[in-house]
Amino acid sequence: MKAVVHTEYGGPEVLRLVEVDRPAPRDAEVLVRVRACSLNASDWEGLRGTPAYARIGGLRRPRRHVLGSDVAGTVESVGARVTAVGPGDDVFADVLGRNGGLAELVVVPERALAPMPSGMTYVEAAAVPQAAAIALHGIRTKGRVRPGDRVLVNGAGGGAGTYAVQLAKLDGAEVTAVDNAEKLDLLRSLGADHVVDYRTHDYTAAGRTYDLVLDLAGHRSVRHSARAIAPGGRYLFVGGSLRSLLGVLLLGPLVGLRGRRRIRVLAVGLGVRQVTPLVELVLAGDVRTVVDRVYPLAEAPEALRRLGEGHALGKVVVEVDAAGAPPH
Numbered sequence: 001m002k003a004v005v006h007t008e009y010g011g012p013e014v015l016r017l018v019e020v021d022r023p024a025p026r027d028a029e030v031l032v033r034v035r036a037c038s039l040n041a042s043d044w045e046g047l048r049g050t051p052a053y054a055r056i057g058g059l060r061r062p063r064r065h066v067l068g069s070d071v072a073g074t075v076e077s078v079g080a081r082v083t084a085v086g087p088g089d090d091v092f093a094d095v096l097g098r099n100g101g102l103a104e105l106v107v108v109p110e111r112a113l114a115p116m117p118s119g120m121t122y123v124e125a126a127a128v129p130q131a132a133a134i135a136l137h138g139i140r141t142k143g144r145v146r147p148g149d150r151v152l153v154n155g156a157g158g159g160a161g162t163y164a165v166q167l168a169k170l171d172g173a174e175v176t177a178v179d180n181a182e183k184l185d186l187l188r189s190l191g192a193d194h195v196v197d198y199r200t201h202d203y204t205a206a207g208r209t210y211d212l213v214l215d216l217a218g219h220r221s222v223r224h225s226a227r228a229i230a231p232g233g234r235y236l237f238v239g240g241s242l243r244s245l246l247g248v249l250l251l252g253p254l255v256g257l258r259g260r261r262r263i264r265v266l267a268v269g270l271g272v273r274q275v276t277p278l279v280e281l282v283l284a285g286d287v288r289t290v291v292d293r294v295y296p297l298a299e300a301p302e303a304l305r306r307l308g309e310g311h312a313l314g315k316v317v318v319e320v321d322a323a324g325a326p327p328h
């Protein structure tokens, strides 16, 4: 089968489209013919090997050679113990931590997939898994957002952020969306009440505070981030630099003592079965999946470049095998 592989860390130029052996599913695994695969920041991090946590399990060379953790496609064959799906079924899945969907076929553990929502194209379904899981955990867990809360989403123009902005608005929050200038019109169109260009303004230095900051691109010290949290408010670090991650982990609870602020790392349990509430909102037309561009498999390096170099408005999707796919 064809796959886009990388055997060293680097830019998109280290990716190669090659023929590799067809993978075989084990007992509790499913072989999926990939129709579409969406890219996440974690794919860019896995390609570059930075931040350092992207090298867990592969310090010098990548452990996973095929990127692309969010996939939608058709079951090709199943292992002996698989009961939930069979050949021909359309499924979507999150395979983070394993070889991914920038390939014609991918092996998925049965527990990591679910039937594809009817009414979605492969491209739309592939855009959902990781972004939806992050947004739901960040905004909806434990009724985090109450009407009238001030919510700031840092890194709002990407996959998780575009969902998070819309969920916070649905929950009645006053939403501030932070990203680069190219993305601010999109964020306004998704309902953001205020927008901030991170390249020219530092939201932590503006003297405003928020009940919830969802930080999808954390690069500040914990003390700086704390300046933007209202007393009793919450800061959730989702992704960003290793230094910021460690700062939040080690110092967050201490720094937060003043003003009863909760400053934590949000560990998102990934998996498509938990994203049903967001899928329902998308199918009802209450939340929009923002797809930036769709590329063919051979142009996966360009797709990753677009994501990594800061031009993607929402999700970048790679269409792997368009044969038989409904139009997107």
Ligand SMILES: NC(=O)c1ccc[n+]([C@@H]2O[C@H](COP(=O)([O-])OP(=O)(O)OC[C@H]3O[C@@H](n4cnc5c(N)ncnc54)[C@H](OP(=O)(O)O)[C@@H]3O)[C@@H](O)[C@H]2O)c1
Pocket (backbone or CB within 6 Å): 039, 040, 041, 042, 045, 130, 131, 134, 154, 155, 156, 157, 158, 159, 160, 161, 178, 179, 180, 183, 198, 216, 217, 219, 237, 238, 239, 240, 266, 267, 268, 269, 307, 308, 309, 310, 311, 312, 314
């Ligand atoms: N905690 C967990 O369990 C978990 C699980 C999976 C993923 N993650 C993390 O979740 C994060 C979000 O993922 P995603 O797929 O939504 O990412 P994404 O689609 O790449 O979006 C990230 C957005 O942040 C923007 N950005 C970059 N630097 C920024 C800065 N300094 N200030 C404000 N915005 C900035 C990017 O804009 P540009 O285009 O300008 O770069 C982009 O629009 C990633 O860091 C990923 O590693 C966490």
